[in-house]
Amino acid sequence: MNAPVPTRDQVDAQCPACRLHALVPMLLRRIERDRWAQAEPNEDLGNDEVVQIDACPVCNGAWFDVGELDLLAGEATDLEHALDPSSRPSKRGCPRGCGIMREHDLPGVIRTPVDHCPACKGIWLDGHERHKLAKSTTREGQQDVKKRLARRGAIWAAQLLVQLPVEVENPVNTTPWVVITILVALFGSFALQLMGIVDLGNCAPGLAGLPSGAMFGDLADGATFADLCFAPVAGSLKHQWGRLGFAALSEGSWYTLATHWFLHGGWAHLLGNCYFLYIFGDNVETLFGRLRFALFFLGAAIVGGFAEVLLTQNTIAPIIGASGGIAGVMAAYLWCFPRNKLFQVVLFVQLKLPVWVYLFVWVGFQAVMGVFATSDAGVAWFSHLFGFAFGGGVTPLILWMRRGEVARSVRTPALG
Numbered sequence: 001m002n003a004p005v006p007t008r009d010q011v012d013a014q015c016p017a018c019r020l021h022a023l024v025p026m027l028l029r030r031i032e033r034d035r036w037a038q039a040e041p042n043e044d045l046g047n048d049e050v051v052q053i054d055a056c057p058v059c060n061g062a063w064f065d066v067g068e069l070d071l072l073a074g075e076a077t078d079l080e081h082a083l084d085p086s087s088r089p090s091k092r093g094c095p096r097g098c099g100i101m102r103e104h105d106l107p108g109v110i111r112t113p114v115d116h117c118p119a120c121k122g123i124w125l126d127g128h129e130r131h132k133l134a135k136s137t138t139r140e141g142q143q144d145v146k147k148r149l150a151r152r153g154a155i156w157a158a159q160l161l162v163q164l165p166v167e168v169e170n171p172v173n174t175t176p177w178v179v180i181t182i183l184v185a186l187f188g189s190f191a192l193q194l195m196g197i198v199d200l201g202n203c204a205p206g207l208a209g210l211p212s213g214a215m216f217g218d219l220a221d222g223a224t225f226a227d228l229c230f231a232p233v234a235g236s237l238k239h240q241w242g243r244l245g246f247a248a249l250s251e252g253s254w255y256t257l258a259t260h261w262f263l264h265g266g267w268a269h270l271l272g273n274c275y276f277l278y279i280f281g282d283n284v285e286t287l288f289g290r291l292r293f294a295l296f297f298l299g300a301a302i303v304g305g306f307a308e309v310l311l312t313q314n315t316i317a318p319i320i321g322a323s324g325g326i327a328g329v330m331a332a333y334l335w336c337f338p339r340n341k342l343f344q345v346v347l348f349v350q351l352k353l354p355v356w357v358y359l360f361v362w363v364g365f366q367a368v369m370g371v372f373a374t375s376d377a378g379v380a381w382f383s384h385l386f387g388f389a390f391g392g393g394v395t396p397l398i399l400w401m402r403r404g405e406v407a408r409s410v411r412t413p414a415l416g
């Protein structure tokens with residue numbers, strides 16, 4: 001056997017499970033008896049045995065044509081014949097376009113039913129099933145055991161220091177330019193703060209309840225950039241609204257809702273935010289597309305800041321931080337990749353937690369702090385909470401658009 005010879009038509013189908021991506025061909029070559037490695041695009045495959053499966057980069061599910069699963073699962077199993085012969089109609093269509101598949105149980109092996117096409121005999125495995133039944137087709141399963149342990153050890157050591165979650169799987173292969181741009185902007189703004197060019201002190205309310213610093217409109221009257229206020233102060237905004245009504249939106253300092261997220265209260269605040277944006281943002285940006293992601297982030301930041309203005313009991317402190325936008329991104333990640341796992345060290349024990357466990361703990365924490373820590377001037381808890389709510393509400397709409405786009409771009413759209 002020389003080069004890979006796909007003997008039949010390429011699969012050109014929408015993922016039948018999450019419907020958020022077209023299936024992507026994945027070439028595996030046998031490197032040892034029971035070990036397979038993903039072949040690089042232009043790799044010389046020599047005489048290696050090669051199998052091509054079709055996987056979804058979003059939900060990690062994969063399509064196996066007849067025979068492929070048994071080959072990849074190893075000699076000990078005969079999965080295709082172990083399927084319980086009784087079956088029921090599945091909700092999913094065969095990626096080869098044969099029509100609806102059927103659900104079979106795989107007694108004694110896995111609890112969830114497996115989708116099987118009665119016409120072409122191919123099998124669809126969801127991400128977690130693929131992880132269990134065909135581990136060699138996942139990145140983790142292809143790694144050397146020693147390397148895998150070393151990697152986990154290194155992660156563990158790093159986490160003892162920082163106590164933050166580290167993403168396990170779900171690599172992206174496009175450059176997340178929007179995330180990078182936001183990170184650069186956050187660090188740049190913080191540098192301006194450190195140099196005193198952007199001064200939060202400008203936002204301290206004056207006696208009339210208005211910001212004592214200049215507003216954008218004042219630039220024409222000789223105010224300089226260094227005089228401007230960039231962070232909303234709840235009491236000032238409410239006062240402006242009461243005095244001017246809708247005119248406050250153009251004449252007051254309400255524009256600060258769009259600028260406040262650039263600013264941070266200190267290194268820990270900044271680095272914590274950047275870390276979460278980096279971990280969760282790249283995958284969401286890849287899935288949403290750049291423009292949609294940028295608007296989404298800005299929307300979550302503004303909605304979060306607005307909620308903080310309305311609800312906070314601390315009406316004189318400037319509201320700052322990208323947390324609202326990042327909370328929105330975390331909510332989106334939860335919608336898009338609910339089964340992804342994060343490593344978390346808890347009291348020296350390394351746990352591999354599904355992302356939703358981590359995020360629910362995080363959200364619960366925000367809620368509790370929002371109720372009890374109202375006097376904490378440094379943390380805008382309501383902006384976290386409402387940024388997250390914005391993300392949770394808007395993401396399904398974006399995913400719906402995305403599913404339509406994917407369906408139109410392939411030969412075999414998914415059912416439903």
Ligand SMILES: [Zn+2]
Nearest residue numbers: 015018056059
């Ligand atoms: Zn999928």
Ligand SMILES: [Zn+2]
Nearest residue numbers: 094098117120
């Ligand atoms: Zn089929």
